Amino acid sequence: MKDFEQGNVDAFDEDAKQLRSMGYKQEFKREFNAVSIFCFSFSIMGVLASVSSTINFPMLSGGPVAMVYGWILGSCMVMCVALCMAELVSAWPSSGGLYFFAARLSQHHNNGKWTPIVTWMTGWFNIIGNMALVASIDYTLSTMIVAEVAIATDFTYSPTFAHTYGIYAAILFLHGLMGSLPTRWLARVNKVYVYFNMASTLVVIVCLFVMAPQRNSAEWVFTHFDADTVGWPAGMAFLLGLIDVMWTLTGYDCAAHLSEECKNASTAAPRAIVQSVSSVAITGWVLILAIAFTVPSIDDALASATGMPMAQILYVNCGKSATLVLWFCVMLVQFFTGSATVVAASRVIFAFARDNALPFSKYWKKINTYTHTPINAVWALVTCSAALGCLGFINLSALNAVFNVASIGLYISYSIPIFCRITIGRKTFVPGSFSLGRWAVPIGTVACLWVTFISVIFLFPFALPVTPLTMNYAVVVIGIIVLGAGLWFVIDARKWFHGPVINVDDSSMSSEADSIDEKHEQHVDKVEEAN
DSSP: OOOOTTTTTTTTHHHHHHHTTOOOOOOOOOOBBBBHHHHHHHHHOOHHHHHHHHTTHHHTBBHHHHHHHHHHHHHHHHHHHHHHHHHHHHHOTTTTTTTHHHHHHTTSSSGGHHHHHHHHHHHHHHHHHHHHHHHHHHHHHHHHHHHHHHTTTTTTOOOOOOHHHHHHHHHHHHHHHHHOOOHHHHHHHHHHHHHHHHHHHHHHHHHHHOSSSSOHHHHHHOOOBOTTOOOOOOOHHHHHHHHHHHHHHOOOHHHHHHHGBBBTHHHHHHHHHHHHHHHHHHHHHHHHHHHHOOOSSSHHHHHHHHHHHHHHHHHHHHHHHHHHHHHHHHHHHHHHHHHHHHHHHHHHHHHHHHTTTTTTTHHHTTOOOTTTTOOOHHHHHHEEEEHHHGGGGTHHHHHHHHHHHHHHHHHHHHHHHHHHHHHHTTOOOOSSOOOGGGGGGHHHHHHHHHHHHHHHHTTSSSSSSTTTOOOOTHHHHHHHHHHHHHHHHTTTTGTTTTSOOOOSHHHHHHHHHHHHHHHHHHHHHHHHOOO
């Protein structure tokens, strides 16, 4: 492969030309392809480990009915969001992703008056959500390691939070090292990992069905509902149990954030989003069924000394030796899920810093000359995630709230550009190779309504009565994000932040911009004729 010089793009490189038409020069090597970016999107959701670490929520909030049907409901709603996001990234394959979409969709409305604030809030929700996602994945992995030790020592090991945090910090450090690797190395690692992920999931499912001494009846799996433990009415309890599917099926926007490192991005990135979400949705439901059919006692699983109901289910059904092996596989899946998340989240920081929207942006937008990756952004992310984990020394409920913000923050950032697409940007949006056509508005409407509804639900305490230990402090964290980002914008950022910043010469992008404008005018004319 020829040496790549920053900013020097081949005239026939369609990806680079499209990026330049959006105002950005080519700074990454494009070493992801359609297969590797799908692997990355699939990997970041880590279905086996994600389900294993969140299965306690639907177990508490209704049992098998909440587990089985909640997953179906959540998956269908998430697919609406994913389809809308795929359409947007096909039009604008940029590392900025969601906040760039919001900027482009709002720039033609009211002379772009709302573009700065819409872009600003989308970007900050996306950054905070990604930081919380990294922290939640890596902290969950540290608790998985503790559970492995507990099983190996026949439950004689009693960890302190300091032990868990030490493991958490070490994991973050390793993920920082992996996130600093060149793009081609990351692509190769994730191609291998995705097969390991799929194989491990299949092995766990088979082992549960084959080794379980007894299985629950189909009637119990598909009809039994019991939410007495949480204290909420049945409907509310069922909805609160959806945190497992919403937390698992998130992070797939990584395909957008990695699109500047992908060949044929306008086609490969949207395809990766749709295929990865549908694959994880189906695989996750089969895994949920395996758990529901083989869990001996939900109460015993929830009361496990490991702190992990899934580990207890494996232990009871498969025995100590097999569980140690299977749980190690779960941990490896979680490890690589965290690694993929660090890479994707660092690209969000890089993109926002590239538009000078972060403190000390000049440091976070630097691209390492050897790896051609934003190493500074990687370590900024790792440091902030480590700081978030320190909340556990103060209050574990507050730490859990930060993790809950991962789903809420990310989905809010997903919904803002989708809302702009179906409202103020409806007539001006020019789709790329992947288009929802006349279905864009109804699907987008469902997506926005669902995100609004479920985000409010997830702000409620997960159990009644409410105590300092059961309080859901996510509402406080979300309030701080809105208030902090909003005040910063009003007091200072509105004076200098106007949205995405062009970093190429106007002359070098004039022809591409003229072409885009021509397509835009033709599209508007077609829409007006249709109306």
